[in-house]
Amino acid sequence: MTAMSEPADDDAPRRRTGGRSARVRSAVLQATIAQLLEVGYDRLSVHEVAAAAGVAPTTVYRRWPTRAELILAALQELSAVAIEVPDTGTLEGDLRSLIRSIAATVGQPALRPVQRSIAALPDDVAGEYRRSFWADRLDRTSAVVERAIARGELPEGTEPSHVLELLIAPIWFRLIISDTPLDDDALDRWVRAAIAAA
Amino acid sequence: MTAMSEPADDDAPRRRTGGRSARVRSAVLQATIAQLLEVGYDRLSVHEVAAAAGVAPTTVYRRWPTRAELILAALQELSAVAIEVPDTGTLEGDLRSLIRSIAATVGQPALRPVQRSIAALPDDVAGEYRRSFWADRLDRTSAVVERAIARGELPEGTEPSHVLELLIAPIWFRLIISDTPLDDDALDRWVRAAIAAA
DNA sequence: TCCCTAACGCAACATCTGTAGCGTACTGAC
DNA sequence: GTCAGTACGCTACAGATGTTGCGTTAGGGA
Structure with missing residues (x-):
């Protein structure tokens, strides 16, 4: 929760959010959701998620160091769906x-x-x-x-x-x-x- | 959830619920609660629980094959506390x-x-x-x-x-x-x- | 007290989980 | 197109997790 989107350090690394990285991110989070639905929290294997996403396990660990962080990221993705507010008159x-x-x-x-x-x-x-x-x-x-x-x-x-x-x-x-x-x-x-x- | 306390099979093994077994059970479940309070669900280590209880890890695995079952048993023990019902008049x-x-x-x-x-x-x-x-x-x-x-x-x-x-x-x-x-x-x-x- | 055997300890092992180093590929800015 | 460097793949590995087999201890009925 950093307040600024642009870090103060001028030597900050230029992050790559598009292209391959985006595809990897999407594939991994999708595979995570699938695993969660299938086997639940504690039987979820990062290696299997990586395999299902067609990605090396180390890649997953680098972006989401703990299982909790990986699952949180996947859930954030999933819960971004809109909710429609009814208006029936009463x-x-x-x-x-x-x-x-x-x-x-x-x-x-x-x-x-x-x-x-x-x-x-x-x-x-x-x-x-x-x-x-x-x-x-x-x-x-x-x-x-x-x-x-x-x-x-x-x-x-x-x-x-x-x-x-x-x-x-x-x-x-x-x-x-x-x-x-x-x-x-x-x-x-x-x-x-x-x-x-x- | 077997309905009968006495199995129909006459060659059923006679379980030992007292003495050493009772002490082991109590020590392990107590150590499980302590671990849960300290590190939470997914960082709970069965080996550490066993060590804290002064028991071999294999003993824990034999009685509670999965972490979920171990934790459930510990929670059942913990939640057996009575609740007092107030009576204030209104x-x-x-x-x-x-x-x-x-x-x-x-x-x-x-x-x-x-x-x-x-x-x-x-x-x-x-x-x-x-x-x-x-x-x-x-x-x-x-x-x-x-x-x-x-x-x-x-x-x-x-x-x-x-x-x-x-x-x-x-x-x-x-x-x-x-x-x-x-x-x-x-x-x-x-x-x-x-x-x-x- | 004796005896049977359930329950435990121990050792050895198979598997899973997570880390580190290094080379490669792709991104994004110029 | 060029190029610096981020993000990824791969290999090797350290440590944690869970299993199996066997010998030993101790519970509880006779």
Whole structure:
């Protein structure tokens, strides 16, 4: 997290981000995701990832010194997908639509190993990423709550992130912590709970 | 998860659970916890655990073939602690007391590596444990909600586990998923939310 | 106390993981 | 096109991880 994009040192090496390097990076991260999906965090082998990417193991180790850093990079790549914010005209409609689309994508059992990997990464490696990712996610969906406030469905001064956090938390609790399947009744209940809380 | 404690086979080996075996088991699991707290999931070395426990590495491998199984066993040992259920006379008082004591114990930063380990364990190893653990946890604290129903604070037919799940989920979301610190304002908000939802 | 054998220790080994040095290829600026 | 130097491939290797076989210790029933 360096604040400046241009280092102060004038003898700084000129990094190469295009061409071969870009192809290597892409291939390795893609192979990492594939391995994660297949065998999970602790059975992931850097050598096998390198082989699958058609790259020498040493190359992988040089760019991502630890497995945690490699996995983090792969996950960052994967989580860069956009999220669409619904606009149904009512808060309940919006939240219901939102939670269902989240549950549909994130609830897929095949993704569980990947999600567990994010949770497993130590704080000093992934802490900053997790915080900024969720701050961004909650911020991007805050429009739903802000429109509800404008419509008078929610009192002035309601904090959007609080509402959305309450909506989303139970999903992840079930997926990662309590290892319990999601059901539509629960989703609706959490929508009503988030509204009632605000 | 064999249903019977006594195998049907009459030539079944008579397991030895006491004496030396018990000491070895205890020492190894204790050393595992210590390692988990110190270096976390993926840097945990079975050889070092064995050394710390004063035991041969092969002994550890024989009893717990994979690191995941070893860690699971250690966590089961650790999570066997009892939870005290408050009784303040009001639902809000009870939930506030409950969430504060949970946050105080589980919120300690030093425990984060251990918690991440639970989350990291693959479903086929720890799934059954996680489900039964949380079913039990929610069941043990359900008295709080049942008393509130009896007092007329909550409508008849309210499902205790739903209320408690909603209360607890945000804690774990912050600790494991969004990596955000807990604050007292948030705890109070979640108490009110859980009540409002029911 | 005796005896059977489960559970452990030890040594030797096969495999996997990560590092270091050096030569080569490709990038990107001129 | 030219060229400096970054990023990669390759080989060799050090160390960690996990397995196998066999001898030894000690638990627990008789």
